Amino acid sequence: MNNQKITPCLWVDEDAKAVAEYYLSIFKDGKLKDYRKLENPPNEFSSEPSSFETAVMELEGVEFSILAAGPFFKFNEAISLVINCKDQDEVDYYWEALTSNGGEEGACGWCKDKYGLSWQVVPVEYFELIHSDDAAVREKAMTNTFKQKKLILSELK
Structure with missing residues (x-):
């Protein structure tokens, strides 16, 4: 049940x-x-x-x-599913699995699978960075987010 x-x-x-x-x-x-x-x-x-x-x-x-x-x-970006990943390896795994075989990369950690369903593949540490009390940490994370397709945690820090 x-x-x-x-x-x-x-x-x-x-x-x-x-x-x-x-x-x-x-x-x-x-x-x-x-x-x-x-x-x-x-x-x-x-x-x-x-x-x-x-x-x-x-x-x-x-x-x-x-x-x-x-x-x-048809699916569209009005709804998406977020995958909270424990580390970069997990981000890489889901990103590759969802974008291969007919999926497509988007910007800022967003992608679509082969059926057109939108996903955001995010390392959980990302949320700590964008909500940091330190304005410089927040700014660097947000600025670099807009430069990326798949989120690369080391470049956001």
Whole structure:
């Protein structure tokens, strides 16, 4: 039973199971919790029967629903997921995993995966730098953030 009050739902064109397996290949602490293929009876929108798929996966303790119901909606930057990384090695791992195979790099630690979902890959120490009591530390971190695609912690310090 999931105790999570709010579950993000990711709408994709097709193949909910393949989408779940893609994310599960990146996030090692995860599992596929459910997969279903469902039939829509003919209705006011279509006289032909159609199908759609759902999957439920858990990544790093967070449950996500996946709805594969056609190309009606696309991801955009209005919503993104932040990965809080313990160190630069973890930043490098997630950045490479998400931007390879059809993903793309953005600026300031942002990238998109092959489905177009936006991620911000951030070392947790970054937040300490940009919230530092020392104005020079804050300024250097922010100035260098705008010069980077993938965040390089050593250059932000």
